[in-house]
Amino acid sequence: MFSKLMDLLVDNLILNKKPSTSINYNNPLIYSDRQRKTHTQYAKHITKKHNTLIPLPKAIRSLTQKSTHTTLIITLLLATSFSFIFFRHQFFILAFIMIGAISRMTQKYVPLLIGIDFCLFFSILVSIAYSPTLGMLTGIIASTIGSFLRQIERAEYYLTPIYGFIPVWIIMSLSLIPQISILLTGMICVATYILARFIMISMTFNICIANQLTYITTTLIFNYWLFSTAAPFLMTIMA
Secondary structure (H helix, E strand, O other), rough: HHHHHHHHHHHHOOOOOOOOOOOOOOOOOOOOOOHHHHOHHHHHHHHHHHHHHHOHHHHHHHHHHOOOOHHHHHHHHHHHHHHHHOOOHHHHHHHHHHHHHHHHHHHHHHOOOOOOOOOOHHHHHHHHOOHHHOOHHHHHHHHHHHHHOOOOOOOHHHHHHHHHHHHHHHHHHHOOOOOOHHHHHHHHHHHHHHHHHHHHHHHHOOOOHHHHHHHHHHHHHHHHHHHHOOOOHHHHHHH
């Protein structure tokens, strides 16, 4: 007690020190009637603090603060650009994921279910050029990000593409498809994906025949056009 009293006298009378004014208002023992900071307020405080320490370009900072979707797309763009300089294979995989995810946004504006997106095409292309495992991961990641960008809330819609990608990965890993031409190999994989997806969906959910017919038709036509026109050129530059 005597030592504490001496410290107090020395600090106040001799050294003329001022007491610390930093008070933790979130402490329940001090000012218990004050409202505690919410997680949103704390996140804004941390974001402002880091932006002050590491200033970002004003245009990018304003975009990232508006939407999580915009932040995700900007991150993919930066990662893709960086990988092109150092890692050629990774560049194509990241680019295919980004393009495939964005292409799934077309479904948001069409009332019927259609298969006009690049996720399946790029997945098969990566499976042939690099490895079936990388191809399956490319398709699943692109489809998942695309569903997130479309703001889908039902979990089963995130799992639907996996039903088709896994059988394609199996037949590609076991080399069950004769690689005579890129068109034939690609269309066998497309047919396998459609069949496996349809069987799993019909066993799990109540399906709409009209939606399934439009999906199967558009998927076959669109991917046939891609494999007959764009696939040979992409395989050449991916090697």
